[in-house]
Amino acid sequence: MDLTGFLKEMVDERASDVFFIAGLPVTYRAGGRQVRLGGEPLMPADTEAAARAIFSAAGLRDDWIDAQDNHDVDFSFALPGVGRFRANVFRQRGSLAAVVRVIPFGLPDPKEFGIPEEVLRTAELQKGLVLVTGPAGAGKSTTLACIVDRMNHGRSGHVITMEDPIEFVHRHGTCIVTQREVPTDVATYDEALRSAMREAPDVILLGEMRDVETISTAVTAAETAQLIFSTLHTTGAAGTVDRIVDAFPASQQRQIRLQLAMVLQAIVSQQLVPTVDGGVTPAWEIMVSTPAIRNLIREEKTHQIDSAIAARGDLGMRTMDQSLFALVESGRVARDVALQYAVHQEALERRLTAAGL
Numbered sequence: 001m002d003l004t005g006f007l008k009e010m011v012d013e014r015a016s017d018v019f020f021i022a023g024l025p026v027t028y029r030a031g032g033r034q035v036r037l038g039g040e041p042l043m044p045a046d047t048e049a050a051a052r053a054i055f056s057a058a059g060l061r062d063d064w065i066d067a068q069d070n071h072d073v074d075f076s077f078a079l080p081g082v083g084r085f086r087a088n089v090f091r092q093r094g095s096l097a098a099v100v101r102v103i104p105f106g107l108p109d110p111k112e113f114g115i116p117e118e119v120l121r122t123a124e125l126q127k128g129l130v131l132v133t134g135p136a137g138a139g140k141s142t143t144l145a146c147i148v149d150r151m152n153h154g155r156s157g158h159v160i161t162m163e164d165p166i167e168f169v170h171r172h173g174t175c176i177v178t179q180r181e182v183p184t185d186v187a188t189y190d191e192a193l194r195s196a197m198r199e200a201p202d203v204i205l206l207g208e209m210r211d212v213e214t215i216s217t218a219v220t221a222a223e224t225a226q227l228i229f230s231t232l233h234t235t236g237a238a239g240t241v242d243r244i245v246d247a248f249p250a251s252q253q254r255q256i257r258l259q260l261a262m263v264l265q266a267i268v269s270q271q272l273v274p275t276v277d278g279g280v281t282p283a284w285e286i287m288v289s290t291p292a293i294r295n296l297i298r299e300e301k302t303h304q305i306d307s308a309i310a311a312r313g314d315l316g317m318r319t320m321d322q323s324l325f326a327l328v329e330s331g332r333v334a335r336d337v338a339l340q341y342a343v344h345q346e347a348l349e350r351r352l353t354a355a356g357l
Contacts, residue, residue, distance in 0.1 A: 020050040032280035044095035076165035118316035123150040128265035129222040157202030206230040222263035237287035285320040
C-alpha cells in the first residue's frame, strides 16, 4: 500500500477517521457518514501490513507488533505536504487493527466548525478552570485548538499544552506556545501538570482529566491564578460536575465541591448531531459560572444547574436541549434525532409538541 498517497486522498475527501480492520474493506468516515471502499474485505495479513506501514510513516519501529503485546499503542505523525495524523494500533479477535485520525495541516476555522463566539471568548479569561466536554469524536480538540489560536493572536503569555498525542500544531504568535506530548515528551498528564507549574505558565491546556490525581492537581493549579483548560467525556454541565465530584472518595467530596465552586469558570458541552441532509452539525451547551451556579455546586444542587443556565440566556448561556430545539426549529435536524441526543428527552418532546414541531 502507498500509505502516503492513500492518506492524501483521505485528506482530499475530508475524512475524519480511517479504519483498517479485518473482515471489512478499508473504511473511512467523512461528514459523519461511513464509506467502505471497494474491494475484498481485509485479511489479518493485510491489517498487519497496514499497521507496519503506519509505524514506518511515523518513523517508529514496529517491535510492538512482533512482541505480541496485548495493549494498544497511540501516536501521532506528520507527512510533509499531506497532513498530520493520530494513529491507534490495537489487537482485536487475534488480529491487528488500526484507526487513523486525519488532522489537516493548519488550524481549524471556528466559523467552519460552527463554534459560537461565547465559547471563543473563554480565551479572554485570566484564571480558573474551563472544561470542554462531550463524547469521543465530538470535536473537543478542534474547539480547544480554536480557543488557543484566539489567545495566540489576542493576548501575550506562555501557553503550555499537554496532549496525547499532539493534534494541532501552534506556531508562536503573540504568545509563547509550548506543546508537550504524552508519553513522548513527558510520561503522564499528572507529571506534565506538576512540571508546568515550574515553567512560568499563564495558560495550561490539559488534554484530558483522566484520574483523581490529575483532577486534583488541575483544580489546585486553577486556584493559584492559572487559567486551565481541559476535557471530560461527559454531556452537560450538571453531569460534568457530578462526574468530577464522584471521582473522589466520599470523605473528600465536600472539599472538591467547594474548590470547584470557586475555580470553575465555564463548561462547554458539544455533540455532533446528524442533519436532515445527511451531514452533521454541532449542538452546544454553554455554562458560565454565576454566583447562583457557584452556590448550586457548593450546596450539592447540581440538578438545578440546567434551569440556572436556561434562565440566563442574556449571558450567552444555553442548555443542550435549547440548542437542539433551535436546530429542529431551523429545519436542520429532525425531531426524532434531536430527542435521541437530548439530556431531558421528555421535557424537550413537550416543548417541541407545544411549538408544533
